[in-house]
Amino acid sequence: MNAALRLGLRDLRGGIGGLRLLAICLLLGVAALAGVGSLSAAILSGLAAAGQGIVGGDIEMRVSQRRAAPDELAAFARTGLVSETIRMRAMASRLDGAETALVELKGVDARYPLYGSFRLAPGALRARPGPGEVAVAPALADRLRLRIGDSVRIGDARLRLIGFVAEEPDRLGEGFTLGPVAIAGMDTLHQTGLVMPGSLYQARYRIKLPPAIADAHATAEALERRFPLGGWETRDRTNAAPSLRRFITRLGQFLSLVGLAALAVAGIGVGNGVSSWLDGKRRGIAVLKALGADSRTIFLAYLAQIGIVAAIGVAAGLVIGALVPPAVGALAGDALPVRPGFALHPLPMVVAAAYGLLVALLFSLAPLARARAVTAASLFRGGVEPMAAPGGRVRLLQGGLALAIAALAILGADDRMIAAGFIAGVAGLLALLAGIGVAVRRIAAALPRPRRPLARLAIANLHRPGAPTGQLVVALGLGLTLFATLAVIETSLGASLTGAIPARAPSFFVLDLPKDDAARFRELVAARAPRAEVRTVPMLRGAVVEIGGRRVEEMKDIPSDAWMLRGDRGLTYAASLPAGSRVVEGKWWPGDYRGPPLVSIDVQAARALGLKIGDSLTVSVLGVEIPAHIASFREIEWDTMGFNFAILFAPGVLEAAPHTVSATIAVAPSEEPAISRAVTADFPSASLIRVKDVIGQVATVLGQMGLAIRAAGSVAVLAGIAVLVGAVAASRRQRVYDAVLLKLLGATRAQVLAAQALEFALLALALAILALVFGAAGGWYVVTRVLELEWAPDWRVVLATLALGGVGTLVIGLLATLPALNARPARALRDL
Structure with a gap:
């Protein structure tokens, strides 16, 4: 081994020469894998480090369409310091009604925020909004052409703009939004008249735990178990953004697989480069054989050279991969949930290096085996003598390396x-x-x-x-x-x-229409746009708490297609089958049905959960659990961008619950401004989404x-x-x-x-x-x-x-x- 190593090092003194392609291919493949892995790790670690700020506390208790009952609020207060926020969509407009915009209206109490800092941009009239005041995102001010000190109408209230939001510490944890934020005090929020029975809003209670309570996750689960009928969703600082984490993990996995494919492509380049390099060494190998070198020494000498150059290529790829997170942070940090900085993430680096070295060895074995078989006689007939084919042992070893690479990729994947x-x-x-x-x-x-x-x-x-x-x-x-x-x-x-x-x-979605005003809403739209197509549906929110006899909170692994089990879902009821849905199993109920509660659910979710017609399903609506049986499975055309519901009730169950009406409006583009102004003026509690x-x-x-x-x-x-x-x-x-x-x-x-x-x-x-x-x-x-x-x-x-x-x-x-x-x-x- 020493002789082979000395021989290989002496041969490298003239430079890597033909092994440049080996180094370049490994550099590209390893850099792609290390870069994607490091970027994913940097974002996920950033989410974990910012867990308290993202959640807004150590624990967040979230419920839709209602606020906490006194006993629930007392239990939260005994656990730690509590801060309440309410978030909902609303329409903001100038007082003259010339400009309107959809906003994410957020009511906060005096303790907000428990972690981080809420900050307004320089020039604000005060540090935070007081009674009758609001602070808005700069994008909303630009859209409505507002300046500090102007008045803006939200719902039934006329509010004074005191400043522009520069820092909202829990913004990332708020999830997907359709409009810029407007922040007001809790009393001011109630002045708008938007928080009423049946309106779509979400109350969040953030809890700052005392130092004596170290396990935030266990405490959050205990609170959720204490109020099983409350429809509560919980988060804690250890899983601050589960949906975002899941998305980043899956996208990182996909990009890692693309990088692995690039490394496989590069592996062929490794094989070609090594073959070309060793083909140029045939005469030198023959001379070494003539001088007494055996096949093992030749194999080890050139394997050592390949190993050294491969290590250089892998190391360079790791360096580039480590620099990807700060480079992406500098170029596109605002588009990312957290701005990644420079930090070494050992696991993706080790995995990328392992891939690179395994691929280098896999694609170098065959050329090395052919070089090992070169004879001294090829000095005289090297131009016509073909290179020997690799033997069975080499093929078997290559197969083992390929299986090792595949196992590493599969076992390390999320899916x-x-x-x-x-x-x-x-x-x-x-x-x-x-x-x-x-x-x-x-x-x-x-x-x-x-x-x-x-x-x-x-x-x-x-x-x-x-x-x-x-x-x-x-x-x-x-x-x-x-x-x-x-x-x-x-x-x-x-x-x-x-x-x-x-x-x-459609042209618009309309949310939070009072159910008693549905007829007046249709008349208003017809007066402004006679050819408009209007569809209205009742809208409630609820969470599935039991399915097929199993409590959802006790299910450890929820299939990805069963997303309707995660958090609150939109609910409705209908006598006839909605447009865009087709019953594929079971039967639709009669139009005058008034029997036991029945539901129709999405067929993909049903198949993912192994459900069948007749199975039970329990939904919690406003803290009341409603048991029902599955009457049918529907195939839903989700891409119509109309109102589609994974869970749809038969009539006679949800009508008595407080709820609002949602609508879609399809009009010509030229009629959109008139419809927007009319709906906003006549229905201030409604939210209009383009x-x-x-x-x-x-x-x-x-x-x-x-x-x-x-x-x-x-x-x-x-x-x-x-x-x-x-x-x-x-x-x-x-x-x-x-x-x-x-x-x-x-x-x-x-x-x-x-x-x-x-x-x-x-x-x-x-x-x-x-x-x-x-x-x-x-x-x-x-x-x-x-x-x-x-x-x-x-x-x-x-x-x-x-x-x-x-x-x-x-x-x-x-x-x-x-x-x-x-x-x-x-x-x-x-x-x-």
Whole structure:
């Protein structure tokens, strides 16, 4: 071992030379994995560190459509210091009614905030709003053209603007919002007249625990168990933003899988680079064999060199990956839930390094085995003697390494089924491309010989001995498939926003209409827009507390498709089947039904939970548990952007509960301003939401997701380019030999280049068709299964992307062959 190590170190004194491709490929793959892992870890650790500020306390007790009862409030007070906030959507307007805007109205008490600081921007009239006063986000002031000291109308109250909100410590924990915030005191909130029985608001009670209580999670669970019928949702500082944490974890997993795919692509480049490098070492290996070196010494010497260069590439990738979080924080920190800074996160670094070293060893074993089999006699027939194929032991070891990589990816994933499917897909694609490479060689050999010399030479280059057709097929196939997949994902994301959804969407959502005013509301809309389409539905909030005889709080693992069990849900009742729903199992109740409580639920959630028709379901509404039985399962068209409910009651159950009415209005764009002014003026308690604003928010989120996918995909593109260059470099000696012979026979540089261009063009044309199929399948899986959006690719963009990618890879391949054209015949023949 010492002799082999000394031999390897001496050989490295001349530089890493042909192992540059090994280092570059590992750097790209490891940097992608380490960067994604470090960024996810930085955001999650930032969420954990800011848990108290995000929650607004050590514990948060949350309930919809009511405030805490005296006994509940007394129990909270005995646990710790309590602060109450109420949050709801409302409409704010100038006093002249010329401008209106949807706001997130937040009422706070004198103790708010328990953690962090509430701060207004310089120039505010006072530090926090007093009676009859409000502080708003700067975006609302810009929209309504308000200045400090102006008056704004919210609900029935006329409030004075005292300043602009600069810091809202619990903003991140408030969740998704559709409008800028407006903050007022609790007494001022009640002056608006918006908090009434049945209105959609949420009361939150934040508790600051005394030092003697260390376990916030156990304390929160104890409070929830104490009031099982209250409909309470709890959070604590240890799980401050569970939905956001779940989203970050899943997005990080997806991007990590994309990075792993990039590393797999880079692994092929590793194999090509090592093959090209060891092919140039054949004469030196033969000399060492002639001087008495055995195969084991040769294997270990070159393995040591590969290990050293691989360690350098992995280390450089880890450094780049560690710098990703602060770089992303500096460039896009405002778009992230927490701004990541520089910090070393050991686990993603160790995992990325393990992936890199395993991939380097996996793809280096076969070239090393071939180098080990070089004989001393190859000094005299090295130009014609083929490299030996790896033996069974090497193949078995490679299989074990591949299984280790797959196991590491699957066991470390949050959703192991998706990870397993992704790994299987990448492995299947590599195997399929390798098989296609063999098929292309055989088909090229079986084709009739063209009359034109250049075409005959190009086809012969595909199947001649030593031709790198297999490597080129894998490189071009992976690169073009990746281009097609990204194009399908990008165009489907865009179509989800600008295509089908806006065409079917209403113009407005209207919330918190008093149920007694529904008829007057319809008359008002009809007077302003006679052709308007109006749909009204009763609206309540409730939480599923028991399903199929199981209490929800006792269920440890809730399937991802059973999201209706998480927190409060919108509820309604209906005599007839709503538009956009289809009964797929069971029966719909009669229009005049007045029997025991029945419900119809979303079929996907039912299948995820293993429910069947007739099973029980209990919903808590305003602290009252309502048991019912499942009458039917519905398939719901969620993308209509109308009112769709996962849980829908039969008539005769919820009518007596305090509730409001919600509505959708579909009008022509030119009629929207008049409808907005009329509804806001006549129904001050109602909230008017423009669908365009909702789509804009969704577009921002999907745009950020698309940017993340493009960033991770760009690493795979770079790796694919490196693979292509490596595949050409692996056949450098043969291409130099061919170019020299053709020149000696009278061929010009242009003719040699044209033959090689035709060779690449034939491959690119054949593989572009396959890439279109593979890319469409991969894009469909990501769009429909991972992102859960409609699959609507723009095939013109996909085909243009494939054409551009094919031309780009053709140019890159030709540039990589230029050194063969510049070889001087005399020197090349001496070297060969």
